[in-house]
Amino acid sequence: MDLTPIHPKVTPIYQTSVFKFASLAELEQYYTTPDHGGMYGYSRSEHPNSDELVAEVAKLEGASGGVATGAGLAGLLAAVLAVCQVGDHVLCPAELYGGSVVLLSNELTRLGIETSYVPLADLYDVARHRRPNTKLVLAEVLSNPLLVVLDGPRLAQACQAEGILLLIDSSFTSPMLT
Incomplete structure (x- = not known):
């Protein structure tokens, strides 16, 4: 048409x-x-x-x-729900954007999806922090608002070694850096 x-x-x-x-x-x-x-x-x-x-x-x-999507958090939720279901676990850096933390901790909990947080410096040790039900690692290229920089290739390699999906939120990052 x-x-x-x-x-x-x-x-x-x-x-x-x-x-x-x-x-x-x-x-x-x-x-x-x-x-x-x-x-x-x-x-x-x-x-x-x-x-x-x-x-x-x-x-x-x-x-x-x-x-x-109409908002970054809507995109984040859509991506998480595309791969996670009741009983799954999402691993995140403690420096994650506050709006994402509220969404993940409150709404995903209601849906039966667990979320845990570790300092970004420790997140690269996915093998240590994963659970048997860990389905996804979520991180930001630049944390908002702290501006902690992610070593994306390093985290991707750690996730791949554990067979865990990696979701990168780059909504706070300038296109010049991605």
């Missing part, structure tokens, strides 16, 4: 929550096609501006795709 019949040079900002369908057949196609047939229905599910953002960032990063 062509939403921009006048073909602007840049994508306009779509300030809408819902999109219309030309017919009931189009509506049915939207709900029965895995990618919604390239159509938009409700901004909470898909939106042309976030789709373009994802496509452009993926090109810049050499990625096959991505996900855009």
Whole structure:
């Protein structure tokens, strides 16, 4: 469905929550096609501006795709919940952003996912701090607000040696450093 019949040079900002369908057949196609047939229905599910953002960032990063969220903590929660379930454990540095700590400690606990924190200097010893149910290590490139710098390759190697996934939050980091 062509939403921009006048073909602007840049994508306009779509300030809408819902999109219309030309017919009931189009509506049915939207709900029965895995990618919604390239159509938009409700901004909470898909939106042309976030789709373009994802496509452009993926090109810049050499990625096959991505996900855009309305807030960093929403992205963090989506990533954690994509890999963790009831009974799993997440290991984090003690210097983690306060908003992330509240989200992980309060909300994940309600969902039956454990979180523990160790000083970043000790986090590299994943083998020592892991639990049998550790599914994920979460760290920031630069801790917020303390600006403690992560040795990403070192932590990645330690996680890989233990067979544990690593999630890096780089929302506080300048693109010049990543």
